Amino acid sequence: MSLDGRVALVTGASRGIGKAIALRFAEAGADLACADVVYGSASEPGRDATAEGVRSAGRKALCIPCDVVQYEQVKAAVEGTLREFGRVDILVNNAGIARDRLILRMTDDDWEQVMHVNLKGAYHLIKAVARPMMKARYGRIINIASVVGISGQAGQANYAASKAGLIGLTRSVAKEFGGRGITCNAIAPGYIETDMTEDLSEEMRNQIVQNAPLQRLGHTDDVAGAALFLAGDDASYITGQVLVVDGGLTL
Ligand code: NDP
Numbered sequence: 001m002s003l004d005g006r007v008a009l010v011t012g013a014s015r016g017i018g019k020a021i022a023l024r025f026a027e028a029g030a031d032l033a034c035a036d037v038v039y040g041s042a043s044e045p046g047r048d049a050t051a052e053g054v055r056s057a058g059r060k061a062l063c064i065p066c067d068v069v070q071y072e073q074v075k076a077a078v079e080g081t082l083r084e085f086g087r088v089d090i091l092v093n094n095a096g097i098a099r100d101r102l103i104l105r106m107t108d109d110d111w112e113q114v115m116h117v118n119l120k121g122a123y124h125l126i127k128a129v130a131r132p133m134m135k136a137r138y139g140r141i142i143n144i145a146s147v148v149g150i151s152g153q154a155g156q157a158n159y160a161a162s163k164a165g166l167i168g169l170t171r172s173v174a175k176e177f178g179g180r181g182i183t184c185n186a187i188a189p190g191y192i193e194t195d196m197t198e199d200l201s202e203e204m205r206n207q208i209v210q211n212a213p214l215q216r217l218g219h220t221d222d223v224a225g226a227a228l229f230l231a232g233d234d235a236s237y238i239t240g241q242v243l244v245v246d247g248g249l250t251l
Helices: 016-027 043-056 071-085 108-136 157-180 202-211 220-231
Strands: 007-011 031-036 061-065 090-093 139-144 182-189 242-245
Touching (some): 071 108, 108 139, 139 220, 157 182, 220 242
Parallel strands (some): 007 031, 182 242
């Protein structure tokens, strides 16, 4: 599955799933713009490490500090990508956060932060890449949702609602932009081993492993492989779909 000559913009590429996607795309021949939040001490070295990995794969990398919640920063990130590479073929809306709490204990801030980063952030990026993609009559948009956006999850009402919203956004974008050669799909991962899931209790881990037919938690590369498929030419007649990558957990 080749992405030779393609340019991809991946949000949240400093670590976890976003980093794995950026590196997998680079190995497949794409140049990368990695956009990450400006604040947060962790993101800068992470961004640099991702960029280094992209360059080691022989591709170009551009690191863009960008909080997806701020439309001006998102616009600047897309303009920077276009200035550097002249095009943006693939967008992966991967940046995401969780603020888990039962509804009775959830604050408005917990609700709003999660909705803003996970859902509004994706809307911002899609809006910013829409014109250049429409002009090129080509685009691949991939939104990283979650299985809990389909099934719901106690203690994750904000997160699940944001991911369910992302699936609705995916299908709407697929309908709105399909005529311009742009596909839009979502990936719904199950439990993938990253910083986001490092606090899972041993009991919860064992439960997931027991319940998933494939008997393990997911790796970031499991999601990266699915993203590579959706970004490539083999998926050119697939749009508006949700690809579940959960080892069969939600069967
Ligand atoms: P991580 O917490 O490991 O990484 C999240 C990434 O998002 C980081 O690079 C972070 O940057 C970035 N980010 C956070 N807020 C913003 C922001 N406002 N603007 C720009 N970038 C931001 O998460 P994962 O790799 O585990 O998750 C990636 C995606 O996959 C998320 O959307 C998540 O919801 C989804 N997902 C994950 C699952 C899992 O089990 N891990 C399961 C299902 C879905 P920084 O380093 O600066 O904090």
